[in-house]
Amino acid sequence: MRCVRTLFLAGSLLTAPFAYAAPLPVVCVEAAWCNIAAQIGGPAVQTQSLISTPGIDPHELTPTPSMARNMAHASVIVLNGATYDDWAVHFSPSSATRIIAAEEAGWRAGDNPHLFLDLNAVRKVASAVADAFIARGLDQTDIRSRLTSFLTQVDALSGQTAAIRQKHDGTIIGVMEPVGADLIQTMGLRIIDPGFALSVMHHSEPSPRDVAQLETAIDSRQIRFLIVNPAVRSPQIDRMVERARGSGLPLVMIGETLPVSQQWQDWVSSILQSVQQALDGQSR
DSSP: OEEEEEEEETTEEEEEEEEOOOOEEEEEEEHHHHHHHHHHHGGGEEEEEEEOSTTOOGGGOOOOHHHHHHHHTOSEEEEOOTTSSGGGGGGOOTTSEEEEHHHHHTOOTTSOSOGGGOHHHHHHHHHHHHHHHHHTTOOHHHHHHHHHHHHHHHHHHHHHHHHHHHHHTTOEEEESSOTTHHHHHHTTOEESOHHHHHHHHTTOOOOHHHHHHHHHHHHTTOSSOEEEOTTOOOHHHHHHHHHHHHTTOOEEEOOSSOOTTOOHHHHHHHHHHHHHHHHTTOOO
8 A cells, every 4th residue: 555645844845655565364273383483473474274163173174265265365375284284275366475384394194284383394384484475575573583583492391301202201191182292202202192093083983992002091190181172072072081080180271272372381271280280190
């Protein structure tokens, strides 16, 4: 948008055109990636996430025409990839700069797809986002400063995970679905039921052996706590959760969507605090 500014100089009337630069439009599928992009871009960007409602399972999302229209107007698009939101690739306009977390992180088939809870992946994506913003003409000094500030906070989260690992390395836990598996493993915690968790993530029935193994681990309290993804529900999961409650095991809730009005780093910090409380035996 161009405006005309009137200047009075030495008694003369001058008119000088100047431009208000519109914020750079950034679209992400997941709110977590848009929150990170917004922190790096500041007021120079305008972000929109296609999924922002807590409790939605992105694995089961059916894209809508409005989502396609929103992506068509984006200058920068940030996707998770890793089979998590691959449908969105087809809606990305060729004119947009596209950042796919799975490509930045070197994700391979079989790895955990929830890359927004992988601190190393987040570092790489944040740097790629900063590069994209600078390439699109945003102020390099401002963007680099914001990136440094953000990465410093990621380092602080790594410090929290290291402290937990130092004290609890090798502690056995159970998970209903592996949404935070990378973060959990960074803390040195060992997941006893990867087969069960992966089956749930892929929406298939866990094998009787995996079910029996987890039931035994819960009943005999072989695990310190149980991680539950509130976005994923089934009668079998509900039974396992009730079984854990009956055994007095702490529950840790880790969802797939950034809570409303919360920064990404605050969300991760709250997860780490919940894990620490569970390790200390505080049940929910």
